[in-house]
Amino acid sequence: MAGESGWQTVHTESGSWRAIPPEARVRTPPPWPRIHALPVASRATLLAMATVLSLWATDDARVLGWLGLLTLAAVPSLLGAAHPVIGPLSRLAEVVLCGLAAAAVAAESEPAMAAAVLPYLTVPVVVAVLYGHRIESFALIAGAAGVLTGAGLTDGLAGEAGYLLACAQWLVVSVLAGEVIGAMRRRMQNRRVAPQPYAEAARLLTQLRSVARQLPGATLDPGGLAEHLIEEVRALVPVERSAVLSASGGGRLVVLAQHGTDRVDWETALDADSAIADAWASQQPQTSARSQSRTTVPAGTEVSALVVPLVAGVRTIGLVAMETDSAGAYPQPVIKRVVDVVGPAAIRLEAALLFDEVRTIATTEERQRLAREIHDGVAQELVMVGYGIDNTLAALPDTPDSAPAVEELRVLRAEVTRVITELRLSLFELRSEVDRYGGLTAAVADYARTIAATGGLRVHFTLNESTARLPAAVEAELLRIAQEAITNARKHAGAENLWVTCVVDPPYANIEVSDDGSGIGDSRPDGRYGLAIMKERADRIRGRLEIKPRNPTGTTVAVVLGTATRRGSV
Incomplete structure (x- = not known):
């Protein structure tokens, strides 16, 4: 299975899927052509029907000659149907000969008798669609229409209503047959490529692993990247309080890192009346003379706040908020310097956040799987062991000779109960x-x-x-x-x-x-x-x-x- 990028996913002997890049793929020669029964049967049936009807309508040798040539054209069309050159040329030859044979039959008998041969048009059109050449199928229809028109003009059939009706009818039938077969083919392909999401996931995760190994240091740590970004911003502009915030659930932001000498309770709600919410919605830097925190600012304190969104592609993944206790601290040239630094950092931070999310999802899924395995396996078996001990205790006679065995079984039953309790607590921990x-x-x-x-x-x-x-x-x-x-x-x-x-x-x-x-x-x-x-x-x-x-x-x-x-x- 291959994606648009050229990667191929193969099934290994161990039962797993492995993504192979284009440069590592082994090129194998194409197999010998295989002749399927359905194309042979359909051609033979329609040719036999056309021959019988033509002989019934006329005994002109020219008509039989066209049908013989059509039979010869069917041979390379069958053997080389998948060939990029032989296949289209042989199908075109079939269409041309079919049109000439239909015109010959109509000229030697009745104009409407062109319908004796025209059903064969559906064969090359449908075969082209089956091999994924939809444009070729329309080209074949157009070629058939041209041949029928030219032959009709030559044989004086252009004004015959029966001839025109038969030609139009089978041209339309051929188009519809191609479209129906094409839709069925696409539906079957979608079913066959059902594992495609897994193949794509394998390809992307393989690339992620390669990239992660090449990155220097712990550069996939969102907290470390956020702190480094704050240091870069502080080196450019006056900052007394700053923070990097990223998206979370529930329409709120989370603080990845912050700097400041005092406690700052940043406004993290995206529906609040704040520069933070405006920057998130507009994806544009926002300035404000009001603090972007919920912490009470002393009366008379002048504040300059700047919030720059972290935009990766078309998504806002976070914000950089900064404040200083002075008015007009962030004019347009300062904002531009900050944006120039924040822009490239957004891509790095998005990669780190995505990596963190993938790791969290994988860890959660594995914990849930382990909980299911323990519950359905070891825990159930231990419960059955406990029931077996209970049944054995009930079956033992209450005699002095059996007292030691009863005591040992009771101790064993208590130990099994303790282990079951520990397993249940472990299940609770895994699912928490x-x-x-x-x-x-x-x-x-x-x-x-x-x-x-x-x-x-x-x-x-x-x-x-x-x-x-x-x-x-x-x-x-x-x-x-x-x-x-x-x-x-x-x-x-x-x-x-x-x-x-x-x-x-x-x-x-x-x-x-x-x-x-x-x-x-x-x-x-x-x-x-x-x-x-x-x-x-x-x-x-x-x-x-x-x-x-x-x-x-x-x-x-x-x-x-x-x-x-x-x-x-x-």
């Missing part, structure tokens, strides 16, 4: 996602309540979430880190209390999980793997994982995104 409208703190709180209820823990919450949202990929990673910390506290710490703190103020976030258990030591080697996973997740979103003892007992695990020093009391 940050709701589009609920937010990160709600997802963390729901998970903590469920886990604490199964482990008999008392959970204490401190939740503080801004109306602004973090990028979806960042929220997902923070949720997974919190889940791992909560699970470790329940399974390994032997704790009675759990303290969960969530502070989300994009692009800053702090998720902290503390317990009053035994703490982390050499006696808990099974928790080391979970800590390594949390560290990897934190590094992926450019966060900091902090693990420290809690006074007087227990452990505190915190992941911090951004810095809190510029956020006042946070």
Whole structure:
């Protein structure tokens, strides 16, 4: 299967699909021509019908001669139907000879008897359509019309109504037959290429992998690109507060990165009366003498705000907002300098956001698949094992001799029940996602309540979430880190209390999980793997994982995104 770009997707022996670029494709010679039964049968039937009717209408040898030549023209048309030169020329010869034979029959008998031969016109027209040559089919119809007109003028049939009606009738029938067959062919092709989206996806992902390997450094990190863009803008124009915002669900923006010494609660609603919303809708830079944040600005403070959209192609993928505490700080020459920097950055940021989205979708799908496999496989089998133990306990006699076996089975049944409970919690963890409208703190709180209820823990919450949202990929990673910390506290710490703190103020976030258990030591080697996973997740979103003892007992695990020093009391 090949796309418009020349790439070809092949099915490998292992059962997977692989995209092959044009330069790597092996050229194979075309196979020997195959003669299908349907073209042979249709030509033979129509030629036999034309011969019988012509002999019935006239015994002129000239008519039989034209039919003989038509039979000879059918041979190369059958053998070379797919050939780029022989095929069209042989079909044209069939059309010309068919028109001459029809005119000869009409001249030697009745004008309407041209219909004895004209049905053969449908054969070359339909064959041309079947090989994907729709324009050729119309050219053949036009050629047939020309031959019939010329032969009619030569034989004095131009004024005969029966001849003209027969010619017009079969020309129209040939056109309709070609169109019907063409529509059926296109429909069957669409069915055959049903895997095309997968082939296209394989091609694009292969290209993405190649490009990602060639890019220098971590240039597919949206947060890093956003911070670099802010630094570029700050080097050009006066900026005291700035941020890079990108699209998210629910008609709001998320803060990818920001700069400033004070807390800035940027206006992220796209339906608000703000330069941010205007820049998003118009795809043009917007200036304002009003701050673009929801933070109260002291009375009498002069503010200059500039919002430049990040446009990739025809889509707005984000905005760069900047402010300074002075009037008229962003005249037209300054705006042009900023636009010249922001333009190329939009393409880089779009690539990073798309890569992040693809990775998030793939991760979510894999988690859902694992949850289904566990639920339908191991979990169901363990339940059946538990039922088998119950049946065995019920069948054992209540005698002193069977008491040891009964006790062992009860211990085994308790262990199976514990494993089933752990599997159900794992399923809950795999299926847990940050709701589009609920937010990160709600997802963390729901998970903590469920886990604490199964482990008999008392959970204490401190939740503080801004109306602004973090990028979806960042929220997902923070949720997974919190889940791992909560699970470790329940399974390994032997704790009675759990303290969960969530502070989300994009692009800053702090998720902290503390317990009053035994703490982390050499006696808990099974928790080391979970800590390594949390560290990897934190590094992926450019966060900091902090693990420290809690006074007087227990452990505190915190992941911090951004810095809190510029956020006042946070």
